[in-house]
Amino acid sequence: MAQTDGQVMTGAQALVESLERMGVDVAFGIPGGAILPAYDPLFDSSIRHILVRHEQGAGHAAEGYAMSSGRVGVCIATSGPGATNLVTPIANAYMDSTPLVAITGQVNSHAIGTDAFQEADIRGITMPITKHSYLVKDVEGIPLAVKEAFHLAATGRPGPVLVDIAKDALVKTAPFVWPEEMDLPGYRPTLKPHARQVRAAAKMIAESKRPVLYVGGGVTLAKAAPELAELVERTRIPVVTTLMARGQLPDSHELNMGMPGMHGTVAAVGALQKADLLIALGTRFDDRVTGKLDSFAPHAKVIHADVDPAEIGKNKAVDIPIVGDVKETLKQLNKAMEDLDAPDAEAWRRQLGIMKARYQPRWEEAPDGRLSPQEVIQRIGQLSPEDSIYVSGVGQHQMWAAHFLPHERPNSWLNSGGAGTMGFCVPATMGAKVANPDSTVWGIDGDGCFQMTNQELVTCAINNIPIKIAIINNNVLGMVRQWQSLFYEGRYSNTDLKTESLPDFPKLAEAMGCVGLRATNEVEMDAAIQQALEINDRPVVVEFVVHKDAMVWPMVPAGVSNDEIRVARDMAPEWEEEEL
Amino acid sequence: MTNHTLSILVANRPGVLTRIAALFSRRGFNIRSLAVGPTEREEWSRVTVVAQVGDDGALEQIVKQLNKLIEVRKVLELGSSAVVREMMLVKVRADVSTRSQIIDVVSLFRGKAVDVSAESITIEATGSDEKLAALLEMLSPHGIVELVQSGQVALGRGAKSMSENKAK
Numbered sequence: 001m002a003q004t005d006g007q008v009m010t011g012a013q014a015l016v017e018s019l020e021r022m023g024v025d026v027a028f029g030i031p032g033g034a035i036l037p038a039y040d041p042l043f044d045s046s047i048r049h050i051l052v053r054h055e056q057g058a059g060h061a062a063e064g065y066a067m068s069s070g071r072v073g074v075c076i077a078t079s080g081p082g083a084t085n086l087v088t089p090i091a092n093a094y095m096d097s098t099p100l101v102a103i104t105g106q107v108n109s110h111a112i113g114t115d116a117f118q119e120a121d122i123r124g125i126t127m128p129i130t131k132h133s134y135l136v137k138d139v140e141g142i143p144l145a146v147k148e149a150f151h152l153a154a155t156g157r158p159g160p161v162l163v164d165i166a167k168d169a170l171v172k173t174a175p176f177v178w179p180e181e182m183d184l185p186g187y188r189p190t191l192k193p194h195a196r197q198v199r200a201a202a203k204m205i206a207e208s209k210r211p212v213l214y215v216g217g218g219v220t221l222a223k224a225a226p227e228l229a230e231l232v233e234r235t236r237i238p239v240v241t242t243l244m245a246r247g248q249l250p251d252s253h254e255l256n257m258g259m260p261g262m263h264g265t266v267a268a269v270g271a272l273q274k275a276d277l278l279i280a281l282g283t284r285f286d287d288r289v290t291g292k293l294d295s296f297a298p299h300a301k302v303i304h305a306d307v308d309p310a311e312i313g314k315n316k317a318v319d320i321p322i323v324g325d326v327k328e329t330l331k332q333l334n335k336a337m338e339d340l341d342a343p344d345a346e347a348w349r350r351q352l353g354i355m356k357a358r359y360q361p362r363w364e365e366a367p368d369g370r371l372s373p374q375e376v377i378q379r380i381g382q383l384s385p386e387d388s389i390y391v392s393g394v395g396q397h398q399m400w401a402a403h404f405l406p407h408e409r410p411n412s413w414l415n416s417g418g419a420g421t422m423g424f425c426v427p428a429t430m431g432a433k434v435a436n437p438d439s440t441v442w443g444i445d446g447d448g449c450f451q452m453t454n455q456e457l458v459t460c461a462i463n464n465i466p467i468k469i470a471i472i473n474n475n476v477l478g479m480v481r482q483w484q485s486l487f488y489e490g491r492y493s494n495t496d497l498k499t500e501s502l503p504d505f506p507k508l509a510e511a512m513g514c515v516g517l518r519a520t521n522e523v524e525m526d527a528a529i530q531q532a533l534e535i536n537d538r539p540v541v542v543e544f545v546v547h548k549d550a551m552v553w554p555m556v557p558a559g560v561s562n563d564e565i566r567v568a569r570d571m572a573p574e575w576e577e578e579e580l
Numbered sequence: 581m582t583n584h585t586l587s588i589l590v591a592n593r594p595g596v597l598t599r600i601a602a603l604f605s606r607r608g609f610n611i612r613s614l615a616v617g618p619t620e621r622e623e624w625s626r627v628t629v630v631a632q633v634g635d636d637g638a639l640e641q642i643v644k645q646l647n648k649l650i651e652v653r654k655v656l657e658l659g660s661s662a663v664v665r666e667m668m669l670v671k672v673r674a675d676v677s678t679r680s681q682i683i684d685v686v687s688l689f690r691g692k693a694v695d696v697s698a699e700s701i702t703i704e705a706t707g708s709d710e711k712l713a714a715l716l717e718m719l720s721p722h723g724i725v726e727l728v729q730s731g732q733v734a735l736g737r738g739a740k741s742m743s744e745n746k747a748k
Contacts, residue, residue, distance in 0.1 A: 186590075186651055186654075310647075
């Protein structure tokens with residue numbers, strides 16, 4: 001029994017005590033009226049509270065912390081606008097199944113519903129984007145809500161949980177009781193896969209000729225990279241790793257065909273399209289991967305393993321469903337394969353190997369000696385330590401980072417996949433650095449994204465969080481502009497940010513307490529990356545001025561079959577001669 | 581589109597109905613009728629939803645998504661053999677000359693008169709949706725003044741209780 005059991009304390013103290021008991025060491029947030037009582041005991045607690053500049057930053061930082069550490073991220077905001085500023089990160093965490101607990105203050109319980117000052121029904125607002133949510137109106141309810149919130153956020157399919165606490169519940173006192181049991185009778189995630197399903201899957205794998213392991217973010221969340229590697233070595237089945245699973249099998253592995261999807265590699269997209277069996281692991285057949293659904297992987301039987309039964313069969317009909325933790329599923333699958341032959345897929349591996357060698361993602365030289373964005377990103381990866389962690393924003397730079405960074409280690413690549421949240425990068429990089437203070441943490445950001453949340457660099461500078469941000473400055477909202485180039489006859493409506501003139505990024509960085517650097521050619525590029533890597537006492541921002549017409553290739557245009565993949569503008573890969 | 585009756589056992593807590601209704605709305609599922617009430621156990625409520633569904637895949641997805649709600653204990657699709665009832669109160673124009681005629685029709689449907697005035701009679705009737713529609717058709721020539729109908733409630737036949745089985 002802990003010393004504090006039975007001790008009379010305020011709800012605020014009970015909240016902080018509960019967070020400490022859940023092992024929280026870091027929280028990101030901003031105080032305000034309704035949550036103010038909680039900040040008093042927080043002042044004396046063992047929890048490191050990082051005062052951000054905007055609640056969205058708190059949310060993304062908590063996500064970055066969670067994604068890079070595997071622990072639950074915590075963000076705190078006050079009622080009303082404080083809470084609504086968390087909506088975007090909560091939605092982001094929901095889409096990417098990131099374990100997040102968001103704690104918000106609410107107006108006094110008797111004032112709820114009266115349109116009181118800074119009142120917003122944040123539980124109602126976030127209902128469709130949370131795994132679960134609580135509105136706590138009694139001081140006695142705080143410990144249970146916190147305990148359940150952390151359990152729900154971290155287990156089964158992880159996700160964000162909101163705990164909204166009325167101010168009077170924080171102020172009132174009660175004896176502290178840490179609940180032994182949780183009251184979640186409707187919550188029993190299936191973690192152990194059904195043995196018969198696993199055996200059937202193993203048999204189907206052994207009999208396949210053109211199998212593909214389609215690996216998604218669930219493998220990242222389940223930390224199942226070792227089990228995946230074992231299955232790959234045992235069966236020699238080619239692998240594609242989605243945007244949320246980059247690094248789960250090293251990119252340097254000969255059987256890793258790269259990333260599938262709208263901007264996937266030809267080998268990865270082709271592997272899915274030509275496969276006779278998909279072994280889908282912790283992935284959800286997202287439209288950015290499948291393209292037009294009815295022509296996706298048309299020849300393939302499907303084994304789909306996921307911890308969330310609702311994902312199985314949601315988008316694509318499945319032959320063998322396996323509900324369970326994907327790490328456990330892989331363990332059992334490895335065991336089941338011991339007694340079976342690996343699939344006879346030599347010809348298939350050879351075919352994909354040729355495609356992989358022939359259609360590596362590449363780029364054209366930039367005109368007039370300027371920098372290519374792809375080259376910058378690749379160079380950062382080449383010059384940085386092997387154990388670096390990379391975070392990206394959303395857009396062209398994200399896709400290039402997915403292709404050209406060294407994705408060799410699991411859980412060292414963070415980005416906003418499902419939601420596509422511009423502004424994710426800077427705060428998420430901060431969160432990742434807080435969780436991994438000894439690693440080099442790079443944020444690869446765009447000039448558009450950067451201008452949405454860069455104020456958190458002040459937070460980094462003040463709190464000694466020496467992150468490195470690379471702004472890939474092409475002066476435009478590059479991905480949108482790419483679509484305008486391809487589908488709107490080059491009518492560039494409102495995509496020119498004019499960042500060649502404003503802001504002055506190095507000066508802006510310096511004003512926020514960071515080192516600000518700029519590189520405009522290859523010599524400066526290497527020097528700036530080296531310099532950034534050597535600075536560890538302050539955040540560093542490097543602006544890489546790149547040409548604006550670079551496009552992300554390959555590309556499958558939206559709404560068409562993956563078979564329509566283009567490796568460059570008006571250039572299709574040659575499939576036919578490679579047909580088996 | 582076909583109708584499917586879903587019986588959903590939920591924790592008797594504030595906000596649960598909102599979660600269910602919001603789920604239907606967010607995922608683009610249609611609700612034809614909805615009824616909520618207490619069960620044999622105080623800590624649970626039962627929500628009966630008649631969902632309008634285009635195909636089996638959509639129905640499966642509704643059930644799976646409902647099961648993901650933390651406060652949903654169990655979801656069961658009740659088949660055509662289930663006992664299904666809706667209740668209707670209908671105010672019909674009636675005077676001395678038509679009143680007994682209306683009461684005759686109503687008693688054929690095992691309904692009853694619950695209120696009467698010089699110009700109207702209010703009928704209470706329960707049954708399946710089809711039965712109530714048939715009754716209404718018989719009454720409409722007299723003039724329907726006002727009508728209210730409950731959501732559908734339903735129970736599976738036989739001795740078994742949905743809450744007895746191990747949930748989910």
